[in-house]
Amino acid sequence: MAETRDNVRYLASHEWARLEADGTVTVGISDHAQDALGDVVFVELPEIGRTVQVGEEVAVVESVKAASDIYAPVAGTIIGFNDVLDAAPETVNEAPFDGGWFFKLQPADDKALNELLTPADYRALCAADDH
Amino acid sequence: MLKKTCLNSCHIDAGGKMVDFGGWEMPIHYGSQLDEHHWVRESAGMFDVSHMTVIDILGLEAKPFLRKLLANDVDRLKASGQALYSAMLNHEGGVLDDLIVYRLTEGYRLVVNCATREKDLAWIRACSEAFEVVVATPAQLSILAVQGPEALSILQSVLDPAQARLLSQLAVFESGFVGDWFFARTGYTGEQGAEIILPNAGAEALWQALLAGGVRPIGLGARDTLRLEAGMNLYGNDMDEGVSPLACNMAWTVVHNDRNFIGEAAVQAARAARVQPRLIGVILKERGVPRVHYPVYSGDACVGALTSGAFSPTLQSGIGFARVSATTQPMFVEIRGKRLPLEPVSLPFVRHGKPVYTVIS
Structure with a gap:
């Protein structure tokens, strides 16, 4: 059973997003996602200063x-x-939720994170994935 | 309902992540594909390849039949136990399958791919009608490949004395029986090792003994990156029925003489053609992972595509096989819309744990 964290929100595409005390948002992929991908061999990360829209492709993770x-x-x-x-x-x-984070962004709207899946929603989604 | 090898519970006990592989439930990895790859290059790993197909060709005309059926010539097998790698072609000169043929004391043993089993058997049986041969598919067999620099010494320590003695006497591409266990110094990794074809009843005990001896189980994921580094083709990726052996780096296995094998006329016609695509190795010169079907460029011209590609754990870079009509540099591979530089190289990439390729200039 993959680990989930309660201090982050999730996307259905298996990213997590954590609102930090300074108002920035840290993004990574979930334990469920890394397990499904297998060994990660390369991560292409976005440039600092890039403006991104919600749902925009900003990074690529290459696994085996x-x-x-x-x-x-x-x-x-x-x-x-x-x-x-x-x-x-x-x-x-x-360490998908800790040292394995991908990028940080300054959100345009600090309430936007509330639109994402809650940990309970995400656990339900992963459970459905596993069956 | 997926088919299971008789080592299925051993895979699950070892933490194998089981997947559907051509209708068989097989382990893709046991935790980390990269660790498994390195373990085979540095120590010893074992692969359950019982899903592959064993076909014995017996009878008075086994030899003339195989000289007709195969593009390599079994006449080169001068003593019982010797083995060779061959393509089996259709009349159009396309590769129906690649296989290893072992000369037995009487007759020959073929080991062919899993996904091609029914097609191969139908073809072999149809072609055999004019010959006095028996096409047998011995059942209840398991196949275990043990590969890596320590594979032979660990095998010696777990086998009984007669088996260990035989194994110590075999050179690369030689084989032999001890009772109903068949030992061959062949493999699909570019390392030392052996493949053992044995009755199902003995498979689990051998697996457990090898585990206890320090041999780690290796999944299909690492099997693919090991064979890719070793420059060995994967049927269905690097060649198929529509591909000439000349276009998949198998020209060295095609032997022309007076015997007239199936597909020979088409291969001769292909040799005469001026533009001949060929399969080469490529190394990605930037970070990224080249994968099957990605287009390959020489300058601005698209000259082909990757037939296989992966991250090479030994070279720590992206590698692949490219079927191309030109190798003039600069070469590029297109990865998600971006063209990244490629270096064309000779195959194999790796032998016995070390890089051995040279750049094609």
Whole structure:
């Protein structure tokens, strides 16, 4: 059974988004997603300063199995990315909710995160996926 | 309902992530495909390949029949136990399957792919009608491949003395029986190792003994990246019924002499054609993962596509096979709309754990 976290919101496409104390949003992929992808070998991350719309493709995760697009969970501006993943993409498999985060953005609307799936919604979705 | 090999519960006990592979429930990995790949290059891994098809060709005319059926010539097998790799062609010169043929004391043993089983058997039986041969499919067999630099020494330590003695006497591409266990120094990884075809009843005990000896189970995911690094073709990806052996790096397996094998006229016609696509190795010079069907460019011209592609755990870069009509640099592969530079190289990429390719200039 894949781990979920209660302090983040989710997309149906298996990204998580966490509202930080400073109002920024950190984005990664869920434990369920990394397990389905298998070993991650490369992550293409967005440039700092890029303005993104909700649902826009902003990153690509390449695993031994497939390439998957990563979508912006909310509109905003990219303010950072996880440069650890360049040399150690396996961090996504090892710590998807912690060291394996992808990028940070400054949301255009700080309430936008409330539109995303709650942990309970997401757990239900993964349970349906597994059957 | 998926078919299961008799090692199915061993895979599940080892944490195997089971998938549908050509109608068989098989392990794609046991946790980490990358770790499994490295383990085979550095130590020893085992693969359950019991889903593959064993076909014995027996009878007075087994040899003339196989000289007709196969593009490689079994006349090259001068002693019992010797093996060779061959294509089996249709009349149009396309590859029906690739296989290994072992010369037995009497007759020959073929090991063909899993997905092509019914097609191959129908073809072999139809072609055999003019010959005095028996086409047998021995049942209740398991096949275990043990591969890696430590594979043979660990095998020696778990086999009984007669089996260990035989294995120690076999050179690469040689085989032999001890009782009803068949041992062959063949494989699909570019490492030392053996493939063992044995009665189902003995398979689980052998698996457990190898596990206890330090051999790790390896899934189909790592099997694919290991064979790709080793420059070995995958049927259905790198060749199929519409592809000439000349266009899939198998020209070296096609032997022309006076015997007249099935598909030979078409292969000769293809040799005479001026533009001949060929299968080469490619290495991606930037970060990314090249995958099957991605288009390949020489300069601005699209010259072909990848037939296989993956991240190479040994080379730590993207690699693939490309079937192309030109190899003039600069070459590129298009990955999701972006053209990234490729280096054309000789195959294999890796042998015995080390890079061995050279750049094609």
